[in-house]
Amino acid sequence: MNRPEIEQFIVTAEQMRAIENRVFDAGMPVAALMEKVATLVARRIQALYPLPKSANTLSVGVLVGPGHNGGDALVVARELHFRGYEVIIYCPFTKLKELTQHHANYAASLGIPIYQEIDFLQNCALFVDGLFGFGLERAIKDPVATAIALVNTWGKPILSIDIPSGLHTDTGAVLGTAISATHTFCLGLWKLAFLQDQALEYLGQVELVDFDLPLADIEAVLGNFSKVHRIVTEQAKSGLPLPRPPAVHKYKLGHLLLICGSRQYTGAAILAGLGARGSGVGMLSMVVPQSLKLLLNRHLPEALVIDCPETESGAIAHLPPEIDFSAYQAIACGPGLTMQPMLLVKQILDSDRPLLLDADALNILAQIDPRQILPQRSAPTILTPHPGEFLRLFPDLIMDLSNRIAAGQSAAQQSGAIVVLKGARVAIAEPDGNIYINPDSTPALARGGSGDVLTGLMGGLIAQVNPENLIAQVQTAVWWHAQAGILAAKERTELGVDAFTLTQYLIPALQA
Ligand SMILES: NC(=O)C1=CN([C@@H]2O[C@H](COP(=O)(O)OP(=O)(O)OC[C@H]3O[C@@H](n4cnc5c(N)ncnc54)[C@H](OP(=O)(O)O)[C@@H]3O)[C@@H](O)[C@H]2O)[C@@H](O)CC1
Ligand SMILES: Nc1ncnc2c1ncn2[C@@H]1O[C@H](COP(=O)(O)OP(=O)(O)O)[C@@H](O)[C@H]1O
Numbered sequence: 375m376n377r378p379e380i381e382q383f384i385v386t387a388e389q390m391r392a393i394e395n396r397v398f399d400a401g402m403p404v405a406a407l408m409e410k411v412a413t414l415v416a417r418r419i420q421a422l423y424p425l426p427k428s429a430n431t432l433s434v435g436v437l438v439g440p441g442h443n444g445g446d447a448l449v450v451a452r453e454l455h456f457r458g459y460e461v462i463i464y465c466p467f468t469k470l471k472e473l474t475q476h477h478a479n480y481a482a483s484l485g486i487p488i489y490q491e492i493d494f495l496q497n498c499a500l501f502v503d504g505l506f507g508f509g510l511e512r513a514i515k516d517p518v519a520t521a522i523a524l525v526n527t528w529g530k531p532i533l534s535i536d537i538p539s540g541l542h543t544d545t546g547a548v549l550g551t552a553i554s555a556t557h558t559f560c561l562g563l564w565k566l567a568f569l570q571d572q573a574l575e576y577l578g579q580v581e582l583v584d585f586d587l588p589l590a591d592i593e594a595v596l597g598n599f600s601k602v603h604r605i606v607t608e609q610a611k612s613g614l615p616l617p618r619p620p621a622v623h624k625y626k627l628g629h630l631l632l633i634c635g636s637r638q639y640t641g642a643a644i645l646a647g648l649g650a651r652g653s654g655v656g657m658l659s660m661v662v663p664q665s666l667k668l669l670l671n672r673h674l675p676e677a678l679v680i681d682c683p684e685t686e687s688g689a690i691a692h693l694p695p696e697i698d699f700s701a702y703q704a705i706a707c708g709p710g711l712t713m714q715p716m717l718l719v720k721q722i723l724d725s726d727r728p729l730l731l732d733a734d735a736l737n738i739l740a741q742i743d744p745r746q747i748l749p750q751r752s753a754p755t756i757l758t759p760h761p762g763e764f765l766r767l768f769p770d771l772i773m774d775l776s777n778r779i780a781a782g783q784s785a786a787q788q789s790g791a792i793v794v795l796k797g798a799r800v801a802i803a804e805p806d807g808n809i810y811i812n813p814d815s816t817p818a819l820a821r822g823g824s825g826d827v828l829t830g831l832m833g834g835l836i837a838q839v840n841p842e843n844l845i846a847q848v849q850t851a852v853w854w855h856a857q858a859g860i861l862a863a864k865e866r867t868e869l870g871v872d873a874f875t876l877t878q879y880l881i882p883a884l885q886a
């Protein structure tokens with residue numbers, strides 16, 4: 375059983391090394407720690423792939439690298455051997471770290487075959503990958519690269535120890551080539567790569583194996599300078615505006631001004647409105663072009679619709695002159711807007727309200743230059759770009775986009791806004807360098823309109839709190855949106871989560 379508090383931390387390879395070094399310096403023998411860690415992994419493998427009752431054994435190919443990841447793999451190999459598995463080792467390296475060499479010698483003495491060619495493992499039913507862990511820093515070359523490519527094509531389950539070999543522990547980038555794992559046992563603490571979109575297809579199912587690194591050592595290393603956080607359910611839930619105070623009234627539960635839609639993109643306005651409905655916001659006002667008014671009334675009878683004059687092509691021409699931003703606790707703007715309402719976006723940027731910009735509002739902002747205008751705002755700004763919008767806003771961060779976490783951090787620091795970089799693992803960056811990543815989501819959300827739902831939901835949540843708590847609400851919105859997707863996908867498959875359906879799962883996701 376993992377300690378629940380361990381799940382919140384995220385470390386780089388360097389931080390992990392520093393934490394482990396403290397443990398070793400305090401007296402824990404390296405060999406003892408390896409034994410403990412690898413025994414835990416071996417147990418998990420036996421639980422996942424028990425020896426079948428019908429046959430007397432199961433053949434397991436164990437891929438062994440030169441460092442301590444290879445040492446872990448050799449301990450796993452030995453344990454599985456003693457439990458009755460037929461173990462075959464692949465280790466093409468001639469020079470191993472000392473401890474790893476000892477384990478290799480012992481495995482050989484037990485009669486476990488060790489080969490330098492991968493072909494001998496071709497008929498194995500299962501693979502354990504202990505080639506490289508957090509020590510990998512340069513590209514993998516042949517013959518190991520070819521061996522990895524081959525094992526990937528065999529279509530058998532591959533269980534990676536610590537991280538799929540070939541992935542960079544921090545960026546999740548593939549260094550030459552990488553194991554495509556079906557299951558990865560992340561050792562001790564979540565490594566950064568597990569939260570990077572580019573690593574996801576290699577990780578398979580992920581699992582943290584807690585091996586009792588003392589909290590004091592983790593905190594001593596991460597201390598105040600750890601800026602990368604994993605959004606955990608308990609904390610995200612605590613951001614929900616629940617329970618409501620018994621004697622509260624609608625005007626105390628936030629009034630959101632949602633500016634969206636055009637004749638061309640009508641659905642975006644409806645979806646954002648339904649997202650806002652899900653948030654439970656006290657009052658919802660929606661600014662739309664005239665021709666959307668009746669339709670919106672039908673879909674969102676509770677919304678106050680502020681219909682605006684429209685351009686020839688059906689975009690909002692301008693806001694009503696009498697609009698008073700101070701009547702609202704937050705403004706959200708963007709879904710379905712088109713690029714025409716430039717002046718409108720400038721007008722809301724000038725307001726002193728917390729402001730969420732999404733979709734076309736971001737594309738308009740990109741033309742104005744976010745680094746110029748956002749730091750001048752007197753209230754917080756939240757930007758929710760997908761990677762395409764992100765690059766329009768911050769074109770010079772294109773290199774950083776291969777490390778989404780670094781990219782989000784730079785953008786927030788440079789613009790002074792909270793930047794919600796959307797994708798498979800949404801990263802929420804604050805101007806002070808803190809970044810919060812949502813670890814659980816579903817590709818069911820990769821579908822037109824699901825971002826519109828998020829805008830409404832997040833807008834509705836931030837309208838309900840005082841601006842100092844904004845960052846917590848942004849995290850809660852991202853977590854909630856993903857949870858609704860997960861629940862909907864569970865009941866309807868990943869194909870059954872269109873954006874409207876997603877809105878219908880917001881409340882059930884809280885009840886689950
Ligand atoms: N700290 C601990 O004791 C604990 C660690 N634990 C386990 O240890 C793992 C970290 O072990 P690690 O530091 O030995 O690094 P690892 O990932 O095995 O690989 C580094 C080796 O690979 C080599 N190498 C690198 N790149 C290469 C390339 N492209 N092609 C070829 N060779 C390359 C590099 O050699 P060198 O750079 O010197 O040539 C070095 O020998 C960690 O992930 C976890 O599984 C746990 O048991 C808990 C306790
Ligand atoms: N593979 C994925 N896994 C999890 N979530 C995803 C994935 N792809 C997209 N999403 C989420 O779906 C939403 C898509 O938003 P966006 O790109 O703005 O789409 P749209 O503008 O069509 O609504 C974002 O919240 C994003 O994080």
Ligand SMILES: [K+]
Binds near residue numbers: 443534536
């Ligand atoms: K590995």
